[in-house]
Amino acid sequence: MRLVPLALLTTLSLLGGCSIVDVQQDRQPSRAGGDVVTPALKDVERFWLANFGSVADGAKFVPVQGGKFPYSESDPPPACGGQQSSYEPNAFYCPPDDFIAWDAQQLIPELQETYGELLVGFVMAHEYGHAIQARIGPENQPTVVLEQQADCYAGAWLADVLAGKSSAFKNVTPAQLDDTVAGMLSLRDQPGTSAQAEGAHGNAFDRIRALQDGVDEGVTTCAGYRARNLPVTEVPFTTREDAESGGNLAYDEAVSALADDAQKYWQRTFPRLAGQDWADLPIQPFRSGEPPDCPQPDASAEGAAFYCPDGDFVAFDTTRLGPALHERIGDFAIGMLLGDLFARAAQTRRGEPTRTEQGQLVVDCLAGSWTNDLLTRDSKEGLTLSPGDLDEAVQALLAFGRNADGDGPTAFDRIGAFREGTLKGLRACTN
Ligand SMILES: [Zn+2]
Numbered sequence: 001m002r003l004v005p006l007a008l009l010t011t012l013s014l015l016g017g018c019s020i021v022d023v024q025q026d027r028q029p030s031r032a033g034g035d036v037v038t039p040a041l042k043d044v045e046r047f048w049l050a051n052f053g054s055v056a057d058g059a060k061f062v063p064v065q066g067g068k069f070p071y072s073e074s075d076p077p078p079a080c081g082g083q084q085s086s087y088e089p090n091a092f093y094c095p096p097d098d099f100i101a102w103d104a105q106q107l108i109p110e111l112q113e114t115y116g117e118l119l120v121g122f123v124m125a126h127e128y129g130h131a132i133q134a135r136i137g138p139e140n141q142p143t144v145v146l147e148q149q150a151d152c153y154a155g156a157w158l159a160d161v162l163a164g165k166s167s168a169f170k171n172v173t174p175a176q177l178d179d180t181v182a183g184m185l186s187l188r189d190q191p192g193t194s195a196q197a198e199g200a201h202g203n204a205f206d207r208i209r210a211l212q213d214g215v216d217e218g219v220t221t222c223a224g225y226r227a228r229n230l231p232v233t234e235v236p237f238t239t240r241e242d243a244e245s246g247g248n249l250a251y252d253e254a255v256s257a258l259a260d261d262a263q264k265y266w267q268r269t270f271p272r273l274a275g276q277d278w279a280d281l282p283i284q285p286f287r288s289g290e291p292p293d294c295p296q297p298d299a300s301a302e303g304a305a306f307y308c309p310d311g312d313f314v315a316f317d318t319t320r321l322g323p324a325l326h327e328r329i330g331d332f333a334i335g336m337l338l339g340d341l342f343a344r345a346a347q348t349r350r351g352e353p354t355r356t357e358q359g360q361l362v363v364d365c366l367a368g369s370w371t372n373d374l375l376t377r378d379s380k381e382g383l384t385l386s387p388g389d390l391d392e393a394v395q396a397l398l399a400f401g402r403n404a405d406g407d408g409p410t411a412f413d414r415i416g417a418f419r420e421g422t423l424k425g426l427r428a429c430t431n
Helices: 037-055 107-115 117-136 143-162 174-184 204-217 219-223 240-245 251-274 321-328 331-349 357-376 389-400 411-424
Strands: 002-004 068-071 091-094 099-103 283-286 305-308 313-317 382-384
Touching (some): 037 143, 037 219, 107 117, 107 174, 117 143, 117 174, 174 411, 251 357, 313 321, 357 389, 357 411
Parallel strands (some): 283 313
Antiparallel strands (some): 091 099, 305 313
């Protein structure tokens, strides 16, 4: 977050870091060792055999002709376009020679170990997406568009997997899906040749949007990606200081500035939503393990943060949960937490549910609507988003928004609802 005091127009510089550490470690163990890539690529080809025609005027699908190459430091990838590339931990498609290569020594085993096989499948589907681009275009689009289109194509393949059509990935669980999204936060895709400009792939928020576009809309939507129609949320650094610091608001400052801002947002917005005024929502900080009394807490983070409908207040653990979110993810993880709690209060005050699956998704959308306000406001004063903040929100949802007991929406769905509010504002949450 960036906070420019109204009186002192001194720029504090507050960019979130890019840690991928989850607050809760509840990953699925993966089947280590076996070759996941070969069956994944076969399955991606099965998918394109069925779907290529719909984005290529009925043309027949031709699989990659140049081969598929695992590589390592001692066994480097083939030359691409006559240029021998040095070993790098990545995966890439080589347009001039129409081949796909991947680091079987480090990258793929690490992704598989940390995020599971499905992410490995996703990465290969992404690379295959570049092969599709080589076949049908578009040409002359910025790298960020091509990368997100490849994510979108991979998302379309993922929808096929979720529909049970894949022989390589069966019975995908909500946890595997959430792990795959978590993996998007760590992917540093480096296509083909050497260093592309950093950040050209988009932030994780945008890449996950592209993935979910593919899941929800299919390959035709992906094929229509152009610079002019892609909602890119990556916000620029406004000062060099901002770019260099990589910092966050200090914890206490973040909590008070965000709480204050959320309060003001709901004062302005709630009358429009509910036809009544917003009474200040009390926030009760508590020490870990000593929550204030509440007969039926509407929990956001397993008891460490909740809205209390009976007392009409919110409470959160400011000695463990708060600092952990701030330290491991960044200041806007606190924003996500407070946004969620305020949204629960807003839903409850207007007589709508928060504990049903649909109610939870409206809560996330409403938290997003506040984020939309932060994202689109005049940035000359007050609190605004910094680069990294939206990714921090996504990370926070993956950390505390997972569906541990299998009852309720996945983090995957919650991120989607949050993004709707973030991109479209309040109107997206009420229809
Ligand atoms: Zn790529």
